[in-house]
Amino acid sequence: MIKQHPFSTELFKQPTWRIIDQTTLGSSFHALQSFAMDDTLCTSIGSEDSPPTVRSWVHPRTVVLGIQDSxxxxxxxxxxxxxxxxxxxxxxxxxxLAVVLDEGVLNLSLIVPEIEKKIDIDSGYEALAYLTEQLLSPYGITFETKEITTSYCPGKFDLSVGGRKFAGISQRRLRGGVAVQIYLCVTGSGSARAELIKGFYERSLQTTETKFTYPSVDPKVMASLAELTEEPIQISDLMKELFSFLKDQGSELMSSQLTISEINLYDFYLKRVIERNEKAIDPN
Structure with a gap:
């Protein structure tokens, strides 16, 4: 299990958590918009114009590449x-590196300020691993936090059960705000998602040697929570657990979308994300 670092538990005891739930927007909500949203919220929270925020999001059939993949x-x-x-x-x-998003993958962004106290990288990861532990406790799931080297997007904070990974965590730091992001494969086939990424690397590498070592993906080491528990667990179930957990910390939950000033920031960051993405995918 995760290390019981005091920061992991104290971080969630905020007077107010702002909730931005974007799990049901479907195809009208593009994945590039998600990354512009988190950049916007990092800036807003880093300047103390917004309380700490939890944003939840789902995107249909999208593969998100990392910079090294480009x-x-x-x-x-x-x-x-x-x-x-x-x-x-x-x-x-x-x-x-590359990850698969679809209707069965829940993404959570935990966005907090670094104004009063510097948040080291591992502490951010530990906080989201701790949150995941709380969300999954009703299902009796005990997971490990360690790198699954033959998964897609391997990292030392991979979450797995019996060597089968169901979640990965990343971070984004911008203008005094920290966005720690996790994807949770809730339903569907983990091995099918991994097979897709395996095929991507095979075609993107072919026989060319590279200085950077890309993962040799083994579909058998990936699974969804529904596969691991053999229960009909749904994204909506985990969302209920999320709200319940935050309320139990004594926090007020404030549901909202972007403010007028944040919309201006969002337009700026979305344009930047789109331009960066176009250069990375098609540099010509």
Missing amino acids: RLPHLSDGVQYLKDHGYEVIVRNSGG
Whole structure:
């Protein structure tokens, strides 16, 4: 299990948590908009114009690449493979490598300020691992926090049960705000998602040697929570657990969308994200 670092538990005892729930927007909400949202909220929270925020989001059939993925020698072949399978392809502005998003994957962004106290990288990861532990406690799930090297987007804060990964965590730091982001494979087939990314790397690498070592993806090491628990667990169930947990910390929950001043920031960051993405996917 995760280390019981005091920061992990104290972080959630905020007077107010702002909630931005975007899990039901469907195809009208593009994944690039998500990354612009988190940049906007980092800036707003870092300048103390917003309380700490939890944002939840779901995107249909999208593969999110990391910056290193954009340097693959045959990237255009890999991107075409993903598009042929019905997936949109974008490059994110936080760390990590390729991940799959679809209707069965819940994403959570925990966005907090660094005004009073510097938040080291591991503390941010530990906080989201702790939150995941609370969300899954009703299901009796005990998970490990360690790197699953043959998963897609491997990292030392991979969450797994019996060596099968169901979640990964990344971070984004901007203008005094920290966004710690997790994807949770809730329903669907973990191995099918991994098979897709395996095919992407095969076509993007071919026989070319690279200085950076990309993961050799084994579909058997990926699973969804529904597969691991053999229960009909749904994203809506975890959202209920999230709200319940935050209320139990004595926090007031404030549901909202962006303010007028944040919308102006959002327009700026969205334009920047789109331009960066176009250069990464198609540098010509």
